[in-house]
Amino acid sequence: MEYRFSDRMQGISGNAIREIFKLLDNPEVVSFAGGMPATDCLPVARFRQMCDRLLSSPDAPVLLQYGATEGYLPLRRRLAEFVGRCGIHGISEDNVLVVTGGQQGIDLTYKIFINPGDAVLVEDPTYLAALHIAKTYQARAIGVRSGEEGIELEDLEAKIKAEHPKIFYIVPNFSNPTGKTLSAEKRKAIAELCAAHGVMVLEDDPYRELRYSGEPLPAIKSFDKAGNCIYLFSFSKTISPAMRVGAVVAEPEVIRKLTVGKQATDVHTATLLQAVAYEFIKDDTLDQQIARSVPLYREKRDVMLEALDRCMPASFTHTRPEGGLFIWGEFDPASKISAKAKFREAVENKVAYVCGNDFFADGRGDNCVRLNFSNETAERIVLGCERLGKLFG
Ligand SMILES: Cc1ncc(COP(=O)(O)O)c(C=O)c1O
Structure with a gap:
């Protein structure tokens, strides 16, 4: 059969990381390639108790029935308060759409804003799915320069003026892939600059709660006066990625359009799992869970930083993230x-990473690596860094 696939799927290869997983079946390979929460941090017992309680309640049938596309109302209401912790105030459930993972929030935002050929600006480097999804909607993804302090505002402004993008996508806290965090001043400047030029800011913030040092910073959305910022939240890194529950926070008009887009995609996010997410945030259960995970991740980050400093050649520099799951390394182009x-x-030498070029809009970055530290033990992190040191030394 000669399949007549759509134009929009032309030239799109699978997500590079999904492909890498296939190579990692050998348990001897130390993998710095994924982006998964530590297995030890997954709250299996708590999850089971919550599901038991929810399914034993008189409301159980509601949780197994079709629900509203916008999401489970108690969760939407609670999320509208919950985002107050990143400076987003004065909103209600009308500003919240529950999505099937933050990834769906990116997809739906592109779906409602992007026509083929429209420009999307992304940080260089950026989360690779933001590039993948842009391709799927036939958008032109254009990279904005990013230095030690994150996105360079002059380049952002120049590219806004030159390319008239509809969306600027950014991960402001402990970015995937670099681990960098944007200052509060830059966040405010981004909200204002994009508002002045009618650009939507898509602020993707799945790592915010995983902070190991430094002070929490307000979301870009907290500086939004024009209604041009969309804030994406996810429970994947703090509760469970398999749960597939996240949320979009935006103006009601945008939420309504996203809701129409979501209806066609998956009708709604699984209600039982939304109810579990609600159980985690209706009191301090999620905060307790995060408080247990943070010291574990902090230790792993510190072990990796120390091992990289010790094992890697002088031509290698790397970021020192204050949180999240990733360290970004670059070999001097010389x-x-x-x-x-x-x-x-x-991989033959039993260590894996993700190559940098998957994260750049124009495919460069062969000299870069993304290293994940969350899902290996401290001993294996040291072993993996020693293997990298031998390979590149
Ligand atoms: C920056 C970023 N956005 C979105 C996602 C997708 O997360 P979710 O599991 O919430 O769909 C990830 C997952 O790694 C991520 O790193």
Whole structure:
């Protein structure tokens, strides 16, 4: 059969990380490639108790029935208060759409705003699914330069003026892939600059609660006076990624359009799992869960930073993230080291990472690596860094 696939799927290969997972079946391979929460942090017992309680209540049938596309009302109401912790105030459930993971929030935002050929600006480098989804909607993804302090505002302004993008996508806290965090001043400047030019800011914030040092910062959305910021939240990194529950916070007009988009995609997010998410945030259960995870992740981050400093050659520099799950490393271009060219050899030598070029809008970044520290033990992190050191030394 000659399949007549759509134009929009032309030239889209699978998500690089999903492909890498296939290579990692060998348990001897130390994997810095994924982005998963630590297995030890998944709240299995708590989850089971909650499901038991929910399914034993007289409301149980509601949780197994079709529900509203906008989401489970108690969860939407609670989320409208919950985002007050990142400075987003004065909103109600009308500003909240529950989505099937933050990823769906990106997809739906592109779905309602993007026509083929429209420009989307992203930080260079950025979360690779933001590039993948842009391709699927036939958008032109254009990278904005990012330095030590994150996105460069002059380049953002220049590209806004030159490309007239509809959306600027950014991960402001402990970015995937770099681990960088934007200052409060830059957040305010982004909200104002994009408002002045009619650009929607898509603020993707799944890592905010995983902070190991420094002070929490207000969301870009907290500076939104024009209604041009969309805030994405997810329970994937703090409760469970398999739960697939996240939320979009935006102006009611945007929420209504997203809701129409979501109806066609999956009708609604699983109600039982939304109810579990509500159980976690109706009191301090989620905060307790986070308080248990943070010291564990902090230790793993510190072990990886120390091991990289010790094992890697002088041509390698890396970020020192205050939270999240990733460290970003770069080999000096003068060294001519290509992490991409070395990838197979790395896996043969039982260590894996994600090559940097998957995160750049124009595919460069062969000299860069993304290293995840959350899902290996401290001993294996050291072992993996030693293997990397031998490979690149
Ligand atoms: C920046 C970023 N956005 C979104 C997602 C997708 O998360 P979710 O599981 O909420 O769909 C991830 C997952 O790794 C991520 O790193």
